[in-house]
Amino acid sequence: MAQPIAPMRRMELEAPERFIPVVDAGLCKRCKKCVSECSYRALDFVDGNVKPIGGCVACGRCINVCPAHCIEIRQIPSQFPAHANFNERVRRAIMSQASTGGVLLTSCGTDIAYPVMFDEMLLDAAQVTNPAIDPLREVVETRTFVGGRRGRLQVRDDGRLHMDEGPGPTIAMDMPIMIGHISLGSVSYNAQKALFAAAKELNILAGSGEGGLHKDFLPYAPHVVSEIASGRFGVTGDYLKSTAAVEIKIGQGAKPGHGGHLPGEKVSALISQTRMIPLGTDALSPYPHHDIYSIEDLQQLLSVVKEAVEYKVPVGVKIAAVHNVGAIASGVVRAGADFITIDGFRGGTGSTPRIIRDHVGLPIEVAISVVDQRLTKEGLRNRVTVFAGGSIRSSADMIKAIALGADAVMVCTAAMVAMGCRVCQQCHRGVCSWGIATQREELVSRLDPEVASARVVRLLRSWNEELKEILGAMGIDSVESLVGNRDRLRYFGPNSKIAEIMGVKHVGEGWG
Amino acid sequence: MGGCGIAGCMNLEGGRISGDVIARMLETMGERENGLGAGYACYGLFPEHRDDYCMQFFFDHEEARTAVEELLKAMGSITKDERVHTQRVKSMRPPFPMVWRYFFRPSSKLEWRGRTDLSDDDLMVQLAMHVNAEVEGALCVSSGKDMAVFKGNGYSYEISKYYDLGRYSGKMWVSHSRFPTNSPAWWGGAHPLSILDWTVCHNGEITSYGVNRKFVEMAGYRCSVLTDTEVVAYTWDLLVRKHRLPISAAAFAIAPWYHEDIARLDPESARLATWLRITYKEALLNGPFSIIVGRREPEVTMIALADRKKLRPLLCGRSQDGRTAYVASEECAVRIVEPEAETWTPNAGSPMIAVVGKGIVRTGNEHPFVGGE
Numbered sequence: 001m002a003q004p005i006a007p008m009r010r011m012e013l014e015a016p017e018r019f020i021p022v023v024d025a026g027l028c029k030r031c032k033k034c035v036s037e038c039s040y041r042a043l044d045f046v047d048g049n050v051k052p053i054g055g056c057v058a059c060g061r062c063i064n065v066c067p068a069h070c071i072e073i074r075q076i077p078s079q080f081p082a083h084a085n086f087n088e089r090v091r092r093a094i095m096s097q098a099s100t101g102g103v104l105l106t107s108c109g110t111d112i113a114y115p116v117m118f119d120e121m122l123l124d125a126a127q128v129t130n131p132a133i134d135p136l137r138e139v140v141e142t143r144t145f146v147g148g149r150r151g152r153l154q155v156r157d158d159g160r161l162h163m164d165e166g167p168g169p170t171i172a173m174d175m176p177i178m179i180g181h182i183s184l185g186s187v188s189y190n191a192q193k194a195l196f197a198a199a200k201e202l203n204i205l206a207g208s209g210e211g212g213l214h215k216d217f218l219p220y221a222p223h224v225v226s227e228i229a230s231g232r233f234g235v236t237g238d239y240l241k242s243t244a245a246v247e248i249k250i251g252q253g254a255k256p257g258h259g260g261h262l263p264g265e266k267v268s269a270l271i272s273q274t275r276m277i278p279l280g281t282d283a284l285s286p287y288p289h290h291d292i293y294s295i296e297d298l299q300q301l302l303s304v305v306k307e308a309v310e311y312k313v314p315v316g317v318k319i320a321a322v323h324n325v326g327a328i329a330s331g332v333v334r335a336g337a338d339f340i341t342i343d344g345f346r347g348g349t350g351s352t353p354r355i356i357r358d359h360v361g362l363p364i365e366v367a368i369s370v371v372d373q374r375l376t377k378e379g380l381r382n383r384v385t386v387f388a389g390g391s392i393r394s395s396a397d398m399i400k401a402i403a404l405g406a407d408a409v410m411v412c413t414a415a416m417v418a419m420g421c422r423v424c425q426q427c428h429r430g431v432c433s434w435g436i437a438t439q440r441e442e443l444v445s446r447l448d449p450e451v452a453s454a455r456v457v458r459l460l461r462s463w464n465e466e467l468k469e470i471l472g473a474m475g476i477d478s479v480e481s482l483v484g485n486r487d488r489l490r491y492f493g494p495n496s497k498i499a500e501i502m503g504v505k506h507v508g509e510g511w512g
Numbered sequence: 513m514g515g516c517g518i519a520g521c522m523n524l525e526g527g528r529i530s531g532d533v534i535a536r537m538l539e540t541m542g543e544r545e546n547g548l549g550a551g552y553a554c555y556g557l558f559p560e561h562r563d564d565y566c567m568q569f570f571f572d573h574e575e576a577r578t579a580v581e582e583l584l585k586a587m588g589s590i591t592k593d594e595r596v597h598t599q600r601v602k603s604m605r606p607p608f609p610m611v612w613r614y615f616f617r618p619s620s621k622l623e624w625r626g627r628t629d630l631s632d633d634d635l636m637v638q639l640a641m642h643v644n645a646e647v648e649g650a651l652c653v654s655s656g657k658d659m660a661v662f663k664g665n666g667y668s669y670e671i672s673k674y675y676d677l678g679r680y681s682g683k684m685w686v687s688h689s690r691f692p693t694n695s696p697a698w699w700g701g702a703h704p705l706s707i708l709d710w711t712v713c714h715n716g717e718i719t720s721y722g723v724n725r726k727f728v729e730m731a732g733y734r735c736s737v738l739t740d741t742e743v744v745a746y747t748w749d750l751l752v753r754k755h756r757l758p759i760s761a762a763a764f765a766i767a768p769w770y771h772e773d774i775a776r777l778d779p780e781s782a783r784l785a786t787w788l789r790i791t792y793k794e795a796l797l798n799g800p801f802s803i804i805v806g807r808r809e810p811e812v813t814m815i816a817l818a819d820r821k822k823l824r825p826l827l828c829g830r831s832q833d834g835r836t837a838y839v840a841s842e843e844c845a846v847r848i849v850e851p852e853a854e855t856w857t858p859n860a861g862s863p864m865i866a867v868v869g870k871g872i873v874r875t876g877n878e879h880p881f882v883g884g885e
Contacts, residue, residue, distance in 0.1 A: 126799075128693070129717045130716075130717040130799045130823075138821065139772070141770060143771050145790050145793075147790075149790060149791055150791065151791070152755045153755070153761075153788060153791045154756075155757050155758055155761045155784065156758075157758060158758075159758050159760055159761060159784075159882070161780065161784045161787065167787055167791050376726045376730055379731070380730075381726065381730060382727070382730060382791075382794060475717075475798070475799045475800070476720060476799070477798060477821065478796060478798065480793040480796060481720035481723055481796055481798035482723075483793075483794075484722060484723055484726055485721075485722035487722035488722065
């Protein structure tokens, strides 16, 4: 007689664990540091030993704090029967959604292995006919100006300037890099302080993200780009006037068509004060700005903001890279933006619906090139500064982004990694063990702003040095001569159509 | 261009210099060429047609000539046309394009493709670029008033012989011999490259070509000759004729000071310098170059400029009687025609400017915004 089948328990249908922290019991000192440091509660001390109890996200905190160096996180081999189409990722999503019945949330940029065109392009170098320049011996300039331009300058015959005919409010950055908009809320007080301090030290800009500027950060305001996002959280006249530039955020690469998502778990007392919202409530910004339903509306808001800041600082617009990005960028420039920020679909975020992060938008490489070509064709490229972001992982990405047509790049995830982030993609849960994407006091205090800031400074400074090395090798002594200089790129990938769209020649093609 | 020779001379009082002089200057620098192109431009050589646009063309075949002639007749009146004198040179190899000259006046009530806002000069620019891009087998070599370009595929001594330069004399000559490394050797690609009354002779290689090209294309210029030098010519036309920048300011936009040096200028100059860099950042010619730029309006003018790191040679000279100005890649080019000339080298990124009737208004060793013209 057959045994009766036990009723199904929920646990039996959950997706299996992906990671397991393995503690070498022989080396372990039983200090329990790892247990107390694991903000995901994946470890416990049972019967005299540290044991994994599930839920590990491979954030790596335990490895780094273990004084005995006896923890290793293992990626558990796939426990799913092989299927190339219904791969593990697909099946895990189905199981998760079947358990929760909701829109799946995630963080950071997409982890899907889409082609990365940055990795399919090679740079040029000088040989014989033009001398390469050694940046340690000769001047190679990386100063980058941010702001609107007029396309021409009026100079009198005696060589003097018509004083009222300048290029408009302009900010000089020492390198063509901006730390992107990472809001206080998505990251901790200490994390934002570190980023702002790094921007000040490097003489570059950093974005405030949505949510205003904490009063303690006012000293950094000359290096901060304030943001007017659809929720208008924290936006006051003083806030806009205090900062170096103002950005109207229409969209973000990680979630085009969506507004900001700040889960209630992260709305602490501090965030509630800065954003002027109730404690513990989700801060969900509207999908569009409810006063911008058209380009005319954007033009009006640009005018209003310029009035508010008395034309003293540049006012720009950030858009997510979407399919018609060229035409949209053209409209934004014509509407009066002094700078335009294009955010590619691989860009990071502290919280986003996974469906949007993984499936909506345009890769930044293509978007930059299309925008640069479109603005050039319409005679507008010399009116505006173009920022590009959305997964600038290295100086190589930065250099190629500039050669494709960006004046400067926007860096977020790389700066986070410099501060300790391991890209475990759990920011939306608010329990970041590194004290970055969290508001819990005990976790925030783990991040030393000075140490974190110094690491960001070293990272970006080294990128700038690498930029100079490449410029010098190309025989270029100032970074503006690389902006949109697609002649110095060659495509080395499988899809020559995409090279054609980007306006980049194929490897093997020469000069004329 | 890679390694090339450039030379220029001007009678500062408006007298005439024979083509033999410039030919000797250029030919002396034989080390700088390899037989793949040379050319000369002369200013002030057609006093009897000084108010007509002198358009010189290369035609590959008779159909091209007919097409251009019909175009010109539709756009204005041809005062005179003639085959440009050429003679066989044994060492030169075909193809030899037909070289033709039209003295042309655009009609006073013309429009160009629906546009009625163009000045005569603007129209001539459009016309020349249209021919180069659209008329198969035709290339407009020069199109300014009272000036002409004589160039081709060969050594400098072959080209001077081919055109029999001694038969011409003018107020100013500029010239170029070629050692190409980045674009094909063909008749149209030889220097000087010219648009309207501008000519550019260029020794160097522009590493910022893609950016500079965008700069001129945004203003409506069409690049068709496959050389960075074409873009240099359009840049001068845009900055000086269209945007009315003084030559010194235009030269600064093309070869600006470093920001750290700008900080040492007086505040007003520093502001002008910074604004020029911001506004015209796409006009910065990066990489090694020395150029001689010729112009006819409002006076016959010669500009000599080297890149801001001075990676290509450039030397200026003045005859003992003070009447003649010289520019060359090498000192030998000056000494061969004027052994006792006074010579000097302009600073990196600083233009020497000579103007007929005014003399040398800038030596290239002054403050960046002094001696503007």
